[in-house]
Amino acid sequence: MRYDDFRRSDNIDDRRDDGGFGGGGGGFGLPIGGGGLGIGTILVLGLLGWAIGIDPRILISGADMLSGINGGGAPSVQMDRPSQSSPKRGAPQDEMGSMIAGVLGEIDDRWSEIFSAAGQQYVGPRVVLFRNATNGGRCGMAQSAMGPFYCPPDRQIFLDTNFFREIETRFRGCSGRACQFTAAYIIAHEAGHHIQNVLGILQRVQREQQQVSRAEANGLQVRVELQADCLSGVWVNREKQKRPNFLEEGDIDAALQTATAIGDDTLQRRTQGRVVPDSFTHGSAEQRRRWFMIGYQQGSVQACNTFAPGVRL
Numbered sequence: 001m002r003y004d005d006f007r008r009s010d011n012i013d014d015r016r017d018d019g020g021f022g023g024g025g026g027g028f029g030l031p032i033g034g035g036g037l038g039i040g041t042i043l044v045l046g047l048l049g050w051a052i053g054i055d056p057r058i059l060i061s062g063a064d065m066l067s068g069i070n071g072g073g074a075p076s077v078q079m080d081r082p083s084q085s086s087p088k089r090g091a092p093q094d095e096m097g098s099m100i101a102g103v104l105g106e107i108d109d110r111w112s113e114i115f116s117a118a119g120q121q122y123v124g125p126r127v128v129l130f131r132n133a134t135n136g137g138r139c140g141m142a143q144s145a146m147g148p149f150y151c152p153p154d155r156q157i158f159l160d161t162n163f164f165r166e167i168e169t170r171f172r173g174c175s176g177r178a179c180q181f182t183a184a185y186i187i188a189h190e191a192g193h194h195i196q197n198v199l200g201i202l203q204r205v206q207r208e209q210q211q212v213s214r215a216e217a218n219g220l221q222v223r224v225e226l227q228a229d230c231l232s233g234v235w236v237n238r239e240k241q242k243r244p245n246f247l248e249e250g251d252i253d254a255a256l257q258t259a260t261a262i263g264d265d266t267l268q269r270r271t272q273g274r275v276v277p278d279s280f281t282h283g284s285a286e287q288r289r290r291w292f293m294i295g296y297q298q299g300s301v302q303a304c305n306t307f308a309p310g311v312r313l
Contacts (some may be wrong), residue, residue: 098178132160
């Protein structure tokens with residue numbers, strides 16, 4: 001991915017150097033191990049989600065991606081008190097931070113154009129970069145074990161930048177330079193959740209989930225996630241129209257490889273040795289690949305209506 005000429009967004013809080021939450025005694029651990037989310041994490045995030053009126057699977061949109069990352073006795077994340085240092089605001093100057101700022105700037109610009117064409121104004125999400133753990137505002141605690149996630153009430157995307165390295169080294173979701181585009185795909189996916197929030201989709205789905213069975217609620221969440229994958233593909237399509245040479249050989253393949261690596265069926269086979277479709281919350285590998293490609297090939301928001309009656313997921 002060529003991003004040298006991307007517009008760098010200043011809508012970033014960089015907390016990577018503030019030490020996060022942890023270190024000392026006290027606090028409490030949220031163990032992530034045994035090939036899945038720890039029960040403590042599930043309970044805490046579940047209670048948090050319902051308390052603020054957002055389905056917890058929406059709040060932790062990246063959580064079950066991490067099912068296989070922290071397996072094998074990964075250490076607990078100890079959360080104590082917040083660092084007193086103030087976050088750095090604006091576009092970071094390091095290579096990773098600069099790339100993220102560039103991707104965010106281009107995502108905001110392309111979606112501003114799409115919204116403007118529909119007679120609407122678009123205000124993009126704020127990105128919070130951190131390591132280990134940080135204050136997640138109205139979404140509670142943000143920690144690395146949750147993966148990238150979007151907080152609807154605060155309209156913020158939380159990114160532990162180490163996650164992008166995990167995609168390459170543990171998920172085998174990409175390799176080499178193509179991992180930069182994988183990072184862009186993930187950020188664009190989270191921005192897709194922001195668009196769903198702005199359009200009222202997340203709120204509608206959350207209300208519907210409260211009225212149906214667990215399996216049906218999971219099915220609705222799959223539609224949310226596949227739509228976000230599709231919307232990320234729409235951004236890539238529009239960015240390619242703006243900058244025809246921004247994609248490099250292997251970039252799209254890397255995004256599809258990542259989509260495969262974080263498909264629910266892939267993760268379930270890896271962590272529990274079997275696939276349980278009724279428990280899917282993000283979609284299968286094939287579904288995630290296909291909906292990203294629908295957005296990328298058609299470049300249309302209308303093509304991303306995963307909630308349309310009779311639509312094939």
